[in-house]
Amino acid sequence: MEQENTNEQMLKQEENEALFKQLTKRNDQYMMNLDKALIAANISEKKRESIYNDMLKTLIKGQKSGQTARQLYGTVTERTNALLEGPKEEETGRSEDWKIMLDGGLLMGAMFALITGVSGFIGKGQGSEMGLITMILNFIIGGFVILLISKNVPDKNKTKKGSTLRYILISTAGMLGWMFLMTASMAFIPTSINILLPGSVNIAIGVVAFAAKMYFKRKLNIRGGLF
Structure with a gap:
């Protein structure tokens, strides 16, 4: 199981490296600043790789229509805080x-x-x-x-x-x-x-x-x- 997780992480790292090369200069700088912020917040490498994998795919798709990382995720500080806080549970169902x-x-x-x-x-x-x-x-x-x-x-x-x-x-x-x-x-x-x-x-x-x-x-x- 541990070997499978290691292989999966390595594949994700390789995929991320390839995706990083497709970023515009502005988006690349954004991701570099985000990486520094998440390292400072003690986010594990495994979790960072997973976060970046999702973000990179979204960014590359957004680049086709001229969207930037800041437009999609807000400032680096806002994105960092959102990742640290985790997704908020959406209220569902009827009110009282x-x-x-x-x-x-x-x-x-x-x-x-x-x-x-x-x-x-x-x-x-x-x-x-x-x-x-x-x-x-x-x-x-x-x-x-x-x-x-x-x-x-x-x-x-x-x-x-x-x-x-x-x-x-x-x-x-x-x-x-x-x-x-x-x-x-x-x-x-x-x-x-x-x-x-x-x-x-x-x-x-x-x-x-x-x-x-x-x-x-x-x-x-x-x-x-x-x-």
Whole structure:
């Protein structure tokens, strides 16, 4: 086994020597500086040869389209740090329910507020007023509906019967329920409590909510929502 590893390393060294000769001056200098940095960081020769083998093949391929080592890997310091830290594990799967609900609630709330506000200006004031309680409920119920729908999105990798029909039914029921509750809140909650908001305020709330959605999606790395 040890002999096999030695032979493999020797073959890789020979291949690397041949690949080095194909580098441009700039890329060759980059690799020389990287080699010094990795030696200073006590990276074993075997590991260095393996790193260089992968990098050299990428560099030579990139040279054909004019790409340099710095463009592909960043500075020597950045590449050295990346190699020392090792590859970062990519986060996969769905985010927690509350994150998806937050993302969905902000989206639905923003859309509803913007549509209501803009329709007011188009309709000369009619439909531009939304109650404060209705607005708050819109964000909460909208988030819950998006969470419910996202949990029932058909899995492309599975062929479970009825999953698509279930998704359509739940999506339709969820959206209809959301619209019904919004309309009912405006109809049955007295304006003394459900204080009416003018169209301009609705638009402002919509813009802020949409900006908040984009911010939290990046900040919390929200995965598994609909949008």
